[in-house]
Amino acid sequence: MPLQEAILQLLSPMGIFLIVLGTSLGIFVGAIPGLTGTMLIALTLPLTYSLNSQFAMALLISIYVGAISGGMISSTLLRMPGTPASIVTTLDGYPLAKKGKPDRALMLGVMASFVGGMISWGFLVLLSKPVAELSTKFGPFEYFSLVVMALVLIASIGGDSLSKALFSGALGILVSMPGIPAATGQPRLTFGLVEMNDGFQLLPVLIGLFAVSQILREVTVVSVIPHSIRIEKKGLFFRLADLKRHGWNMIRSSFIGTWIGILPGIGANIGSVTAYSVARNTSKTPEKFGTGHEPGIVAAESANNATVGGALIPLIAMGIPGSVVEAVLLGALVIHGLQPGPRLFTDSPVIVYTIMVALFLANIFMVIIMIGSMRFLAKLATVPRAFLLPVILTFCVIGSFALANRMFDVWVMMGFGVLGVILEKWRVPLAPFIIGFVLWPIAEENLSAGLMSTNGDWSPIISRPISIIFLAVAAVLLLIPPVRSRLSGRKAAIDS
Amino acid sequence: MSVFRHILAAIAIIALLVLRFSSDHSDTGESTSYPEKPIHIVVPYPQGGGTDNFARLLGRKISEENWIGEPLVFLNQPGGSGTIGSRYVKDARPDGYRILCHHESIITAQLSGAANFGPDDFKPIAQTGNIVLLVVVRKDSPHKSIKDLLIAAAESPRSIRFGANIGSPAHFTAMKLEAANKGAAFNLVTAGGGQTRYNSLLGGHLDAGIFSLAEFISFQSPEGTAPDKDIRALAVLSKGRHPDYPEIPTCVEQGVKVTSNNAYYWWAPRKTPELVVRKLAAVLHKAMDHPDVIAQLKEWSIGTEFTRGEALGTKVEERIAAIKPFKIKARTKLPNFPRYAIILTGLFGFVALIRALKKNPTPRKAEEEKSSKSIGFLCFLVLFLYVYYFDKELMPFALLTTVMVFLIGVLICRFKIGKLLPILEIAALTGLGTEFIFTALFSVALP
Structure with a gap:
């Protein structure tokens, strides 16, 4: 029985050790701004040559799960997203922590992550084959419309000023343009510099905007007193009442995360943004989002963890990696002599079950490790800034460098650090910038591929059913907030 | 901070220092022949990609059998259709310590206009596998x-x-x-x-x-x-x-x-000495002939063809000649995306500006009132100098990082004497610790 074999292998002392090691390393690295899970997995890959293929996959998958969960720690406590997937968590996590409830914010995040991970795991185990076929129904125009839908969400997470949010998003799109677009193969906006051929990478831009600028702003504050916190036993436990209050949100966000994770190349960022916007738009109190509102944390964290299982579905069922991390995992399979692809299930079922079991175990250990270290983690918010910030800066620099072994990325990080300070000074929200920056290249690549295959005809965008559905949803999402505020404004007028 | 923690920190720092210098000294052999330090192999694609797997397969065999006497360090520099990694090698010192493994995109990137350099700017070492x-x-x-x-x-x-x-x-x-x-x-x-x-x-x-x-x-x-x-x-x-x-x-x-x-080719900067190229080619040849490598390549459906020396020069010429007659041109006219992005950014920026001016200036937050700009500027200056020194490789990484962490820490705590010692400890631990983890464990090429 391949399933038994996989379970026995992973429950052996070595298997457990590797999963615990991977999960803790992932959490740790995910929590450090500047270092991401993707980087850790890429750097660890050559170290796994000496392990057998099952152990190697177990280690890499545990890192993946750990990292995507660990990102919320620094998002919540320091307002520095540890990984791109946890940008949305900063919106409500940090304000809640600032109110003196970092433990509560983390606990909600951990539980939401766990539920998200488990629901997407269920999809992976039960439905991977039929669900994976969905991804072939998506042609370039469908992807384009999906991404347009997510881009529209910029408007709904932008904070108080819509015009500033749109400006921020547009600037993000502009900044994503330099480099060699796949469609033409010609460098554009690179000013003749070969270094610019790859444009600006997400990691240096992200940590420049969020971490470096945050640090530069914090150091200017005289007598940096970390906000005082009280860690109560109560905050450390997830109660039944919470489940009642957040259960539906968790399930809905996990479904959103899973389905978005399935689509190759879309990934965790869109998953958490979409779930957050849906939570906000369906909420009775949308104005509370962004001020430390619990459902915001729950939606973001359940969705980004759910994308992990979702993204593994096409990898297992069809050999198609759903994200950068998956591409590295695919490479790991190849190195260990396994042929990823549609026949993986029939040719090497043990490895498929290993992936499934490892994902399950890593989720369990993630919760145990996070809860076990919660008191310690929450105290991170109280560490004197003079000790903490310079160390984080070191990781920002070294992380940007290690990304592709080049200094250009470090300078990019510095530049965006300054830009972040300027934008914050003008009260321009940063989240829309990153969303525009991340999403536009995907939208453009697909639109270009679509236009190339129709010889320049745009009509499939509205004539293909899936595509038009996404555009309709985008329109609805765009219209809900203004319509609602008008309605409530009228109501308020009547009341007065 | 208790005395116990200070002692612990001191022990850790000493241990890292010992580790660092012991490994430094082990490298200083007396030989003057190539190679006398680790060779960096640049792969212009990400870890786990086809080129990366292939290059590392050969590299692993060479290291296992110790055919070259020095470690091979793999550097992945993905992006820009492989042009970024190849440029990094093109501009390297032609001493054989930084070489490139790349496929025929190196030819097509020049012909398509993605790069203004091509095979002529390199010296081919060998063609391995097709x-x-x-x-x-x-x-x-x-x-x-x-x-x-x-x-x-x-x-x-x-x-x-x-x-x-x-x-x-x-x-x-x-x-x-x-x-x-x-x-x-x-x-x-x-x-x-x-x-x-x-x-x-x-x-x-x-x-x-x-x-x-x-x-x-x-x-x-x-x-x-x-x-x-x-x-x-x-x-x-x-x-x-x-x-x-x-x-x-x-x-x-x-x-x-x-x-x-x-096919996969190995390239060195153009002026690399012939002797070095021949040595590298010989080692690669040995690796390609090894039964383990042959077996793995068969599994990956990669041919075991090997070419070096003059035959290689002719082969590269042939490949270029076969590809050159075809002009690359995008056949579908695509919208000028950057133009729209600039217009959009300008438009929204303008609207945001107008709206911000219309509104009364909002009262500043309490925390901003107490801020001191000069400290922020000094911190940025320290960070800037740190990155600059890092870039120009003016100081060993561990020392440089220690200095940076210490200075910024001191700036943040506003020169409180009581905090100087813990900050110094943290600085030394960060500098030595990160250097150890990234170079020894993850083979990132820090200066």
Whole structure:
């Protein structure tokens, strides 16, 4: 029985050790701004040559799960997203922590992550084959419309000023343009510099905007007193009442995360943004989002963890990696002599079950490790800034460098650090910038591929059913907030 | 901070210092022959990609057998269709300590305009391994042979959507196919990597595409899969049929006189001494002949061809000559995206500015009132100098980092004497610790 074999292998002392090691390393690295899970997995890959293929996959998958969960720690406590997937968590996590409830914010995040991970795991185990076929129904125009839908969400997470949010998003799109677009193969906006051929990478831009600028702003504050916190036993436990209050949100966000994770190349960022916007738009109190509102944390964290299982579905069922991390995992399979692809299930079922079991175990250990270290983690918010910030800066620099072994990325990080300070000074929200920056290249690549295959005809965008559905949803999402505020404004007028 | 913690920190610092200098000293041998320090192999693609797996396979064998006496350090510099990694090697000191493993994109990138340098700016060390390419369609496609496909492409030009990324070696192959049949014109679509192209084929978003043999094998579905969920090869582009797949005919057999393949090449900066190149080529040759490597390459469906020396020069010339006649031009006019982005940014920026000016200036937050700009500026200056020194490699990384962490820490705590010692400890631990983890464990090339 391949399933038994996989379970026995992973429950052996070595298997457990590797999963615990991977999960803790992932959490740790995910929590450090500047270092991401993707980087850790890429750097660890050559170290796994000496392990057998099952152990190697177990280690890499545990890192993946750990990292995507660990990102919320620094998002919540320091307002520095540890990984791109946890940008949305900063919106409500940090304000809640600032109110003196970092433990509560983390606990909600951990539980939401766990539920998200488990629901997407269920999809992976039960439905991977039929669900994976969905991804072939998506042609370039469908992807384009999906991404347009997510881009529209910029408007709904932008904070108080819509015009500033749109400006921020547009600037993000502009900044994503330099480099060699796949469609033409010609460098554009690179000013003749070969270094610019790859444009600006997400990691240096992200940590420049969020971490470096945050640090530069914090150091200017005289007598940096970390906000005082009280860690109560109560905050450390997830109660039944919470489940009642957040259960539906968790399930809905996990479904959103899973389905978005399935689509190759879309990934965790869109998953958490979409779930957050849906939570906000369906909420009775949308104005509370962004001020430390619990459902915001729950939606973001359940969705980004759910994308992990979702993204593994096409990898297992069809050999198609759903994200950068998956591409590295695919490479790991190849190195260990396994042929990823549609026949993986029939040719090497043990490895498929290993992936499934490892994902399950890593989720369990993630919760145990996070809860076990919660008191310690929450105290991170109280560490004197003079000790903490310079160390984080070191990781920002070294992380940007290690990304592709080049200094250009470090300078990019510095530049965006300054830009972040300027934008914050003008009260321009940063989240829309990153969303525009991340999403536009995907939208453009697909639109270009679509236009190339129709010889320049745009009509499939509205004539293909899936595509038009996404555009309709985008329109609805765009219209809900203004319509609602008008309605409530009228109501308020009547009341007065 | 208790005394105990200070002692602990001191012990850790001393341990890291000992570790650092002991490993430094072990390298200083007396020999003057190449190589006397680790050789950096630049892979211009990400970890786990085809090129990376291939290069590391050879590298691992060379290290295991200790054929070169120094460690091989792999540096992945992905991006820009491989131009970033190759430029890094092109500009390196020509001493053989930084070399490149890259496939034929190095030729096509120059011809397509993605890079202003090409094979002439390098010295080829060896060609190792060749990749067999195939033309693939969905199993239920009406086209039964490559000739069928080309005739259809001639009857209604640009109706067949052919997946070949612009500027890639596959793109040139597709153009060669068109040229082999008068009037044939594909609609060449940039459709992403192998997995995405496969997905698009199955979903009916592409009609045909070029795949490597390894990709073709991995994407084949188990027996009995419905024909619209499987793929089929029309022709193999090598000179003869592949021994493992004798049922797939070559293009030439079908009357289409096109052969094409891709191969991995090792390159050094142009002025690298001949002796160094020969030594590297000899080691690579040994690795390619090793039974373990041969077995693994067979599994990956990569040919074991090896070329070096003068034959290699001729071969590279031949490849360039075969590709050069084809001009790359985007065939579909795409919107000028950057222009729209600039307009959009300007527009929203303008609106935001107007609205901000209209509103009364909002009262500043309490925390901003107490801020001191000079400290912020000094911190930025320290950070800037840190990155600058790092870039120019003016100081060893550990020392540089220690100084930076200490200075910024002191600035943040506003020169409180009581905090100086813990900050110094943290600084030293950070500097030494990160250097150890990243160089010893993860082989990142810090200065």
